[in-house]
Amino acid sequence: MTPKAERAETTRQADLLERAGRYLAVVIAEGRGSHVTTVDGRDFIDYHLGSGPALLGHGHPEIVAAVQRQVPKGSTYYFLNEPVIRLAERMVEAIPCADQVHFTGSGTEATFFAMRLARGATGRSKVLKFEGGWHGMHDYSLWGTVPKRPSAYPNAEPDSIGIPEVLRGQVLVAPFNDAARAVEIIQRHANDLAAVIVEPLQRVLQPVPGFLEAVREAATRAGSVLIFDEIVTGFRIAWGGAQERYGVIPDVATYGKAMSGGFPMAAIAGRGDIMKHFDARRTERPRLVWASGTLNGNPVSATAGVTALDILSRPGVYDHFHKIGGRLRREIESLGTRYGFAVQAPGEDAVFGVRFTARKPLRNWEDLLTSDTQLNLRWSIELLKRGILVNPNEKFYLSLAHTDADVDRTLEACDQAFAAIKR
Numbered sequence: 001m002t003p004k005a006e007r008a009e010t011t012r013q014a015d016l017l018e019r020a021g022r023y024l025a026v027v028i029a030e031g032r033g034s035h036v037t038t039v040d041g042r043d044f045i046d047y048h049l050g051s052g053p054a055l056l057g058h059g060h061p062e063i064v065a066a067v068q069r070q071v072p073k074g075s076t077y078y079f080l081n082e083p084v085i086r087l088a089e090r091m092v093e094a095i096p097c098a099d100q101v102h103f104t105g106s107g108t109e110a111t112f113f114a115m116r117l118a119r120g121a122t123g124r125s126k127v128l129k130f131e132g133g134w135h136g137m138h139d140y141s142l143w144g145t146v147p148k149r150p151s152a153y154p155n156a157e158p159d160s161i162g163i164p165e166v167l168r169g170q171v172l173v174a175p176f177n178d179a180a181r182a183v184e185i186i187q188r189h190a191n192d193l194a195a196v197i198v199e200p201l202q203r204v205l206q207p208v209p210g211f212l213e214a215v216r217e218a219a220t221r222a223g224s225v226l227i228f229d230e231i232v233t234g235f236r237i238a239w240g241g242a243q244e245r246y247g248v249i250p251d252v253a254t255y256g257k258a259m260s261g262g263f264p265m266a267a268i269a270g271r272g273d274i275m276k277h278f279d280a281r282r283t284e285r286p287r288l289v290w291a292s293g294t295l296n297g298n299p300v301s302a303t304a305g306v307t308a309l310d311i312l313s314r315p316g317v318y319d320h321f322h323k324i325g326g327r328l329r330r331e332i333e334s335l336g337t338r339y340g341f342a343v344q345a346p347g348e349d350a351v352f353g354v355r356f357t358a359r360k361p362l363r364n365w366e367d368l369l370t371s372d373t374q375l376n377l378r379w380s381i382e383l384l385k386r387g388i389l390v391n392p393n394e395k396f397y398l399s400l401a402h403t404d405a406d407v408d409r410t411l412e413a414c415d416q417a418f419a420a421i422k423r
C-alpha cells in the first residue's frame with residue numbers, strides 16, 4: 001500500500017471507529033438468558049456473552065441458587081475446599097488428557113503457568129505457538145498474535161510494547177494448519193523446545209485433518225509438552241472440548257471462560273507425570289513449579305463451575321448448539337451471498353466468526369488478513385442498531401439460552417444489515 005493510500009485507510013478507519021463507538025458504547029444494566037439490557041433501556045440479543053463465559057446464558061437460575069447457598073459460607077479461603085475438589089473431579093471425568101487439575105484466576109495465568117510447567121518438566125525454555133493464536137496477555141503469549149503481515153517464521157514480533165526484548169527467540173511462531181512447517185520447526189528446535197501451545201480451533205479456524213495429529217506426533221518425538229489452549233473450546237464445542245471433537249489428546253490443556261459458569265476462574269489440566277511438578281506433596285522442592293495465587297480455587301467460582309458442568313452434562317445440550325449455531329452460520333452465509341458479498345461463517349456451531357473474504361478455505365492468519373474488516377465493522381454497527389450485540393471482527397458466542405425466536409430475530413437483523421451496507 002502506498003503512504004497516501006495508507007493515510008486514507010487510517011482516516012476511514014478512524015471515522016468508522018468513531019461511529020462504532022456510538023453504538024458499541026453500551027453500559028450493561030443486566031443480563032438475562034440470551035439478552036442484555038443497557039442502563040438506557042435498550043435490549044440486545046447477546047452474542048458476546050462476556051467474551052464466552054456465559055455459555056448457559058446470563059443469570060442461569062441454577063447457578064444463581066448454588067452461588068447464593070455458597071456466599072454466606074465465605075467467599076475465599078485460600079485452602080482446599082469442597083466445591084473446588086468437586087469441580088476438579090468433574091473436570092477429570094470430562095477432559096481426556098486430565099489426571100490432575102490446577103486452578104488459576106484467569107486464562108492468562110493458566111497459559112503462563114502451563115508454559116512454566118512445561119519448562120520445569122522438560123528443563124528446556126522455548127515455546128512454539130501458532131500465528132494468530134491467542135493465549136492471553138502475558139509476555140510469552142503476545143508474539144505473532146495479530147501481526148499486520150505474515151511473520152518470518154519461526155521469528156515473531158511482539159504484539160505490545162513492554163515485552164522484554166530478552167524473550168525474542170524464546171517464543172517461536174509457525175503458521176496454523178501447515179503441518180510440514182510445524183514439524184520442521186519442532187524438529188529443528190527439539191533440544192530447546194519445552195512446549196508447543198495451540199488453540200485447537202484457532203479463533204474461528206478449524207484444524208485441517210491431520211494437522212493436530214502431526215503436531216502431536218512431532219511434540220512426542222521431540223519430548224516437548226503439547227499444550228492445547230481450550231479456554232474457548234473447553235466445554236463449549238463438545239463436553240470433552242476440542243480433544244473430543246478433533247480426537248487428538250494433548251499432554252496438558254488450559255481452561256477458562258465456560259468452565260466456571262460465568263464466574264472468574266481458570267485451570268490447567270493434564271497428565272499426572274507432568275502435573276506433579278505443581279504438587280508439593282509429590283515433588284521435591286528443587287523440581288517444584290511454583291504457581292500459587294491468593295484467589296486460586298475460589299469456592300464461589302467453583303460452586304458455579306460444578307453447577308455449570310452438571311447442566312452441560314445433560315442430554316441434548318450440544319445438539320442445541322449445533323441446531324441453533326448451525327442454522328445461524330448457514331443462513332448468514334446465504335443471506336450475505338444473496339446480497340453479493342463474499343461472506344463466510346467459519347468455526348464451530350457453538351462459536352464462529354463472520355468474515356468478509358473470498359479466500360477459501362480459511363486455514364491460517366495469512367488467509368484471515370484478506371478479510372475486509374471495515375465492511376465487517378459497518379455490518380456489525382448495523383446489527384447493533386437493530387439490537388444484536390456482537391463484537392465486530394470477533395466471534396459469535398452461542399448460549400444454551402438462545403432460542404429459535406432469537407435466531408429468527410437475528411437473521412432478520414442480518415438481512416437488513418446486509419441491505420444497509422449494500423446501499
Ligand SMILES: Cc1ncc(COP(=O)(O)O)c(C=O)c1O
Binds near residue numbers: 051106111135136231
Ligand atoms: C484461547 C484463549 N486463551 C487465553 C485467553 C486469556 O484468557 P483471560 O482473558 O481469562 O486471561 C483467552 C481470552 O480470550 C483466549 O481466548
